[in-house]
Amino acid sequence: xxxxxxxxxxxxxxxxxxxxxxxxxxxxxxxxxxxxxxxxxxxxxxxxxxxxxxxxxxxxxxxxxxxxxxxxxxxxxxxxxxxxxxxxxxxxxxxxx
Amino acid sequence: xxxxxxxxxxxxxxxxxxxxxxxxxxxxxxxxxxxxxxxxxxxxxxxxxxxxxxxxxxxxxxxxxxxxxxxxxxxxxxxxxxxxxxxxxxxxxxxxx
Numbered sequence: 424x425x426x427x428x429x430x431x432x433x434x435x436x437x438x439x440x441x442x443x444x445x446x447x448x449x450x451x452x453x454x455x456x457x458x459x460x461x462x463x464x465x466x467x468x469x470x471x472x473x474x475x476x477x478x479x480x481x482x483x484x485x486x487x488x489x490x491x492x493x494x495x496x497x498x499x500x501x502x503x504x505x506x507x508x509x510x511x512x513x514x515x516x517x518x519x520x
Numbered sequence: 521x522x523x524x525x526x527x528x529x530x531x532x533x534x535x536x537x538x539x540x541x542x543x544x545x546x547x548x549x550x551x552x553x554x555x556x557x558x559x560x561x562x563x564x565x566x567x568x569x570x571x572x573x574x575x576x577x578x579x580x581x582x583x584x585x586x587x588x589x590x591x592x593x594x595x596x597x598x599x600x601x602x603x604x605x606x607x608x609x610x611x612x613x614x615x616x617x
Contacts, residue, residue: 445579449586481538487546
């Protein structure tokens with residue numbers, strides 16, 4: 424297999440994973456929106472640092488690499504932040520209705 | 521179903537997705553390491569802004585929401601950056617051998 428053929432095949436696999444990541448991130452965002460709604464109904468704070476820390480601990484405890492734990496933490500923190508922003512936008516919209 | 525039961529079930533689904541994301545991100549990182557090796561052998565630059573832009577365009581063109589396109593772009597850019605850092609660490613290690 425030529426080098427550029429190899430590169431092409433590897434890239435095709437990355438493209439497939441991108442689609443899977445897109446779909447998982449979107450499903451996760453839907454779930455966190457629902458969680459935001461439940462929390463609004465309960466009148467509890469949406470930011471829950473203990474829950475976030477627990478999720479991060481669970482994630483890095485089964486991190487197979489090659490990303491190191493700090494990198495994986497960073498990526499998931501970005502996802503958590505985006506989810507919280509989404510919950511807060513939703514809440515803002517609800518207040519404006 | 522009580523509110524906290526509902527919250528528990530939603531969180532369990534988020535936990536499952538976290539594991540799937542962890543595994544996909546790790547598989548993706550492995551692939552980009554291999555891509556880095558091929559590029560090193562070819563003597564080409566690892567940072568490829570055209571490829572990154574193409575991937576981002578493809579991703580947002582099928583973004584189902586609820587994250588908006590800017591958020592999705594941001595999350596994927598973080599993944600790309602982490603992958604490039606990994607390729608560069610690898611290259612650095614190879615130079616030190």
